[in-house]
Amino acid sequence: MRSILLPLLAVTATACSPDYKVSPDVSDSPADDTAAPTDETHDTGTPPDGDTSEPPDEEPGRPIAVCDVYPNPVRPPTESATWDGSASYDPDGIPLTRYEWTLIAQPTGSTMTIEGTGPVRGGFVPLLGGTYTGQLVVTNEAGIESNPCTIDLEAIPEEDLWVEMYWQHSGDDMDLHMMAPGKSLSQKETNWDCYYANCDGRDGLEWGAAGTADNPFLDLDDIPGVGPENINIDAPESTGDYTVFVNDYPGSTYSAANDVTVNIYIDGTLLYSDTKTVTGENSYTTFATITYATRTVTGY
Ligand SMILES: [Ca+2]
Ligand SMILES: [Ca+2]
Ligand SMILES: [Ca+2]
Structure with a gap:
């Protein structure tokens, strides 16, 4: 019963994709063209994990922030989620120097923040059920900021x-x-x-x-x-x-x-x-x- 109802809630609550991916995976994104895969550079601009993150907003000269979070959903109040922006990149190959993760929405009564530095932020343990929205902005070595990406983390109790x-x-x-x-x-x-x-x-x-x-x-x-x-x-x-x-x-x-x-x-x-x-x-x-x-x- 639980396995049937959980995806239903996710659809209702987020209008997001019901397809929960538990790890970033760039290999299964449908290719836009016949070019050889270039997983390391993402030079096609295809969102590597576009089915759980809003698509990156491509703009010439800007780096691309790519949001992921896993596991998703997460079980409150003990399971830990990780916000992962490591698939972010710069189309011009300029190194990224800053990853700014911000929690921009969370259930009423929750006062969480995304702690740490760098692209990967683990140890996020929601206490309340509901939707937690993370936002990532990356900056390249030239000081140019990306547009933000956002992703929803669902905290869904497993107990009936x-x-x-x-x-x-x-x-x-x-x-x-x-x-x-x-x-x-x-x-x-x-x-x-x-x-x-x-x-x-x-x-x-x-x-x-x-x-x-x-x-x-x-x-x-x-x-x-x-x-x-x-x-x-x-x-x-x-x-x-x-x-x-x-x-x-x-x-x-x-x-x-x-x-x-x-x-x-x-x-x-x-x-x-x-x-x-x-x-x-x-x-x-x-x-x-x-x-x-x-x-x-x-x-x-
Ligand atoms: Ca009390
Ligand atoms: Ca009282
Ligand atoms: Ca009993």
Whole structure:
């Protein structure tokens, strides 16, 4: 099921090519003419990886920036992507001296940057699901800049149920909670409620059938910042409804209004996103119930 739905999301979310390439490959670009392949110089101007990057904007006298990123999609919050501009070139053969990668778009609630220097920037680990857009400008030894290329990196949860939360103002410790199917909020903060105190890391909680596939895990926990936190389940139970709520934990006092956002993905597709304003301390705000059997999310 997962393998069918992931490409569908990618098409919907980006209007980009659904063809995910995991490494730069200049050898399979269709040749424009019958000239002998010249992989090292790209003297035909054909975009070496044009099916995942916007085509280079050729202009006489300018170097050409060529964007790639892999793996794509990437799995939050643990898998690392690499932005790769090493296929960039100068049609006149002038050496390139500068590669400027910039993250020009990312999901709301994400504050990432592309770190490092040079054409290849690894170690990019998205915490939130969604689209991250990188832009590259290269400069040649003569000081002439290319036009920018851009490429979208999709961060798509692999778990069949993925709940993520972030909030607006730091200094206010919000906690993400999820109740097991069929359990009421009166059982919160027991082992039928997955939250920071009992569900952190890959130990999770034993819910459902024997084995870990239907167990919940809190992958990310945050206290001083603005999140994100996330709870996920590889293969959710099909009986009953999960309930997602947020506790404004009183350990850090911040009683002014704070906007809290919860996003819920089922089978890799974002089905729910809502922002609620939370004020005061130690309140419990219910966001949604999840009926996995019918792949539905009901907001409150
Ligand atoms: Ca927290
Ligand atoms: Ca289990
Ligand atoms: Ca508060």
